[in-house]
Amino acid sequence: MGDYRVLNTRAPRIDGPAKATGQAKYADDFKMPGTLYAAILQSPIAHARILHIDTSKAKKLPGVKAVVTSREAGLIKYGVSPARYDETLFAHDKVRYVGDEIAAVAAFDQDTAQEALSLIKVDYEELPAVFDMFEAMKEGAPQIHNEFPGNMNAEVHQEFGDTDAALAACDLVIDHTFLNKRQDAAFIEPHSCLAVYEPSGRLTLYTSTQVPHYVMRTVAMTLQIPVGNVRVVKPYVGGGFGPKCEATPLEMSCGLLSKVTGHPVKMSYSREQVFLHSRARHQFYAEMSLGVMKDGTMVALKNKAVLDGGAYTSFGIATVYYSGSLLGGPYKLKSMKYDGYRVYTNKPACGAQRGHGGVAHRACFEQLIDMTAEKLGMDPIDMRLKNIMMTGDMTVNELDMSSLGMKECIEAIRKGSDWNNKKGKLPKGKGIGMACGFFVSGAGYPIYRSDTYHSTVVIKLSEDGGMANVLTGSAEIGQGSDTTMAMIAAETLGISLDNVRVYSGDTDYSVDLGAYSSRQTLMTGHATKEAAEEIKSKIALYLSQELNVPIASITFGDGIVKFDGGPGNFDKLRTNYIKEHRGWTDPPSGEYLTFREAARLAYLRAGTIVGTGKYKPPKLGGSYKGAAVGTSPAYGCSAQIVEVSVDLDTGQITVDGMTDAHDCGLAINKMSVEGQMQGSLSMGLGECLFEEVKFDSRGRIINPSLGEYKIPTALDMPKVKSIIVESNEPNGPYGAKEVGEGAIMPTIPAILNAIYDATGVRINELPVTSERLFMALKKNAEGAKI
Amino acid sequence: MKKAIQLTINGQPVEASVSPNQTLVQFLRDDMGLTGTKHGCGLGDCGACTVLLDGKAVNSCLVLAVQADGCQILTIEGLAENGKLHPLQQAFVDKGAIQCGFCTPGMILSAKALLDEKPNPTELEIRTAISGNLCRCTGYQKIVEAIGEAAEVIRFREES
Numbered sequence A: 001m002g003d004y005r006v007l008n009t010r011a012p013r014i015d016g017p018a019k020a021t022g023q024a025k026y027a028d029d030f031k032m033p034g035t036l037y038a039a040i041l042q043s044p045i046a047h048a049r050i051l052h053i054d055t056s057k058a059k060k061l062p063g064v065k066a067v068v069t070s071r072e073a074g075l076i077k078y079g080v081s082p083a084r085y086d087e088t089l090f091a092h093d094k095v096r097y098v099g100d101e102i103a104a105v106a107a108f109d110q111d112t113a114q115e116a117l118s119l120i121k122v123d124y125e126e127l128p129a130v131f132d133m134f135e136a137m138k139e140g141a142p143q144i145h146n147e148f149p150g151n152m153n154a155e156v157h158q159e160f161g162d163t164d165a166a167l168a169a170c171d172l173v174i175d176h177t178f179l180n181k182r183q184d185a186a187f188i189e190p191h192s193c194l195a196v197y198e199p200s201g202r203l204t205l206y207t208s209t210q211v212p213h214y215v216m217r218t219v220a221m222t223l224q225i226p227v228g229n230v231r232v233v234k235p236y237v238g239g240g241f242g243p244k245c246e247a248t249p250l251e252m253s254c255g256l257l258s259k260v261t262g263h264p265v266k267m268s269y270s271r272e273q274v275f276l277h278s279r280a281r282h283q284f285y286a287e288m289s290l291g292v293m294k295d296g297t298m299v300a301l302k303n304k305a306v307l308d309g310g311a312y313t314s315f316g317i318a319t320v321y322y323s324g325s326l327l328g329g330p331y332k333l334k335s336m337k338y339d340g341y342r343v344y345t346n347k348p349a350c351g352a353q354r355g356h357g358g359v360a361h362r363a364c365f366e367q368l369i370d371m372t373a374e375k376l377g378m379d380p381i382d383m384r385l386k387n388i389m390m391t392g393d394m395t396v397n398e399l400d401m402s403s404l405g406m407k408e409c410i411e412a413i414r415k416g417s418d419w420n421n422k423k424g425k426l427p428k429g430k431g432i433g434m435a436c437g438f439f440v441s442g443a444g445y446p447i448y449r450s451d452t453y454h455s456t457v458v459i460k461l462s463e464d465g466g467m468a469n470v471l472t473g474s475a476e477i478g479q480g481s482d483t484t485m486a487m488i489a490a491e492t493l494g495i496s497l498d499n500v501r502v503y504s505g506d507t508d509y510s511v512d513l514g515a516y517s518s519r520q521t522l523m524t525g526h527a528t529k530e531a532a533e534e535i536k537s538k539i540a541l542y543l544s545q546e547l548n549v550p551i552a553s554i555t556f557g558d559g560i561v562k563f564d565g566g567p568g569n570f571d572k573l574r575t576n577y578i579k580e581h582r583g584w585t586d587p588p589s590g591e592y593l594t595f596r597e598a599a600r601l602a603y604l605r606a607g608t609i610v611g612t613g614k615y616k617p618p619k620l621g622g623s624y625k626g627a628a629v630g631t632s633p634a635y636g637c638s639a640q641i642v643e644v645s646v647d648l649d650t651g652q653i654t655v656d657g658m659t660d661a662h663d664c665g666l667a668i669n670k671m672s673v674e675g676q677m678q679g680s681l682s683m684g685l686g687e688c689l690f691e692e693v694k695f696d697s698r699g700r701i702i703n704p705s706l707g708e709y710k711i712p713t714a715l716d717m718p719k720v721k722s723i724i725v726e727s728n729e730p731n732g733p734y735g736a737k738e739v740g741e742g743a744i745m746p747t748i749p750a751i752l753n754a755i756y757d758a759t760g761v762r763i764n765e766l767p768v769t770s771e772r773l774f775m776a777l778k779k780n781a782e783g784a785k786i
Numbered sequence B: 001m002k003k004a005i006q007l008t009i010n011g012q013p014v015e016a017s018v019s020p021n022q023t024l025v026q027f028l029r030d031d032m033g034l035t036g037t038k039h040g041c042g043l044g045d046c047g048a049c050t051v052l053l054d055g056k057a058v059n060s061c062l063v064l065a066v067q068a069d070g071c072q073i074l075t076i077e078g079l080a081e082n083g084k085l086h087p088l089q090q091a092f093v094d095k096g097a098i099q100c101g102f103c104t105p106g107m108i109l110s111a112k113a114l115l116d117e118k119p120n121p122t123e124l125e126i127r128t129a130i131s132g133n134l135c136r137c138t139g140y141q142k143i144v145e146a147i148g149e150a151a152e153v154i155r156f157r158e159e160s
């Protein structure tokens, strides 16, 4: 690792004080004079034809300024991937799930808006509905979208090598199936938006999103406003984890209502509406076969996926590809076959969530490896190490592991958890399990086909030279990207973190695709570094001209500028600076020229000093269909060991400890890296042990609250040992890559493998509530008796 | 039909008229502009709206503004003194206990209620005290560490 001053430290986040004092503003904290409050009418029926919508009474209610339906909004189709635009802002012919949007209202206050909703009369003709993905695939099932017969939203078939032949030649083939449940992202901040349409035709949205850029594009398209007239500003965001990666009906409704009324319009989702909007983790069914040789060499993997997509596509096409493409690694395989199906059902749409598409299949695969190891009499760690990919290896589906500290991660957790003294030596009821995983550091391609840069950054120096202002459209959503960019800018410019300010999350600042697929550190990081380098070379040029020294003799670092490694002769610059700033409190001093003085000189020569940077990945991936999904300039990887206690009489599970190692390339900020690792573990633990969005027989969510839908509390989380493993990623800025999502990959299977170790029972359905485990234990005991 | 109330918010006496069904969180955020108190569910499930009411941590979405009549309210905006972060705030910043920050104000106030009562809490006591404050980002570990560190700082300050 290099000798860094700012990077690779545990610098406190730059937004920490604002957040700790309540000064940090989130979307719902904005207020503007004349603001109207909006509300959305959502379908109470899962599947119905809309016969008639009567808004006349609602419109007449005093205090109501506007009521809009598909008549006003039009029928422009939108979605995430242009290949599957299957939504309109408001339903017009049919509603397809309980929660489908039908109309929106703007009124002078919240209560009036709500009352107006109750005055809108909708005549429905109820249609048969289907809620189960397997039922939806059957012949004669209710059809949700005419364009997609059999409710088949997307199908993927990929094969690398001849998998059947390879499996036939294996010494051992083991099968496994796995079923997770629909998860909710359960970010603590519900979506919120304030839309301001100006008479000039400009629309500004202040909104809780992960992707200002995509929201800008979608809103411009659906509301038919020239894209240059739409500005999206992301204030601080209270968590996203995936579902805030696309434009919402809330944002579009606010925009439309503001356009129609000429007032600012504000709306926030209730917690129940967050559940109804969903776009969170799909339910996945996985069916897998792994073929190995007697010595433990993995040869072939067959993988089938069925995804319950809900009523619309959202991110689903990418999801169904990811379930296949992110599976084989980090193990060497000779062949791999994947068949994936994403199915429409009459439920809220699922989308991207932390570990997009990969989590459930990883859980199945990593259990399968343990099952195989057991059959072969191998230690699960040894089995993995035998097959592990190393830096420079390529997966069968042509994903390039340009750096991969997988082996180091495994060794770190083996040691950190004292695995060798525990595995196979724990009393009944106690268990230890492990698993691995990997993930992209940013998607190789944008969501829409384009040659766009994925990130651009502008750095502008203040006129006194003392402050570098980083302008970026990137999205700080809690993961710490603002701090990361500040650190990269400070390191590159050779100044202290205190001398960098970050302005982010605004489509007016720069182009940035946003916070999804764990891309900000690598992609925005590259652009930030390039912008800072341009600044440095501009300053160096003017210094060399002014002082008549070669550019190559000038170096920056620690807030000062050196000439041939020494102070050089800069007296006239200092005298001039001090003269210009007479009476100021902080005249430059010391034996070296300060960055501030050098930057001031550059300003005097050329006006405001600006540096720009940009990044887009090189062309990545193979040439087969769907090869783009899963590509990334770099892959992070992780390994985890979990220890559990199981009460064999009740099935109650206690997670006693977790040891986690993650290779994030260079850890730009070690504290933030650990934060991402620990947050991932808690989300994985929740999904594994208790999270499940449940529906009644008519497609209504029965637990749409954080009281009924349980996420981990401080009492559910064990002490976690987080071990950062650093590789040097050649494609990352300063060698850095992802940590935000990869860290969740091993959690579920590691817990499941530990439960097996404790009980001898394999669980293949989530969540593993004590009831589920109790029933499985009972069944197992009965089986043993017969 | 508004009702007049008198209360103290962050040390400042306040007189206001509120509607009988207005919750304390609405009153603080909408009428007082104290948006540091967050609204995550409105049902008492998430703890983002936690404030101290006469020293006790309460979910301000479950308290009516009229019920706060005559009470002392402390919100996150009232914690820093003379522009200097409270030890809890400082520890949250230093220890990486903040990610998205949406749970942070409520978390810090629940921790304050704990430390006011138990200056030297065990880890389990800390975890129990914040178990009504959900955080989806951090996995709680750094929050628990931060509260432990703040407790130490406060004890040290009070001893010396």
Ligand code: FES
Residues within 6 Å of the ligand: B038, B039, B040, B041, B042, B043, B044, B045, B046, B047, B048, B049, B050, B059, B060, B061, B062
């Ligand atoms: S907003 Fe009060 S507990 Fe969630």
Ligand code: FES
Residues within 6 Å of the ligand: A188, A238, A239, A478, B097, B098, B099, B100, B101, B102, B103, B104, B134, B135, B136, B137, B138
């Ligand atoms: S920091 Fe995001 S919810 Fe706690």
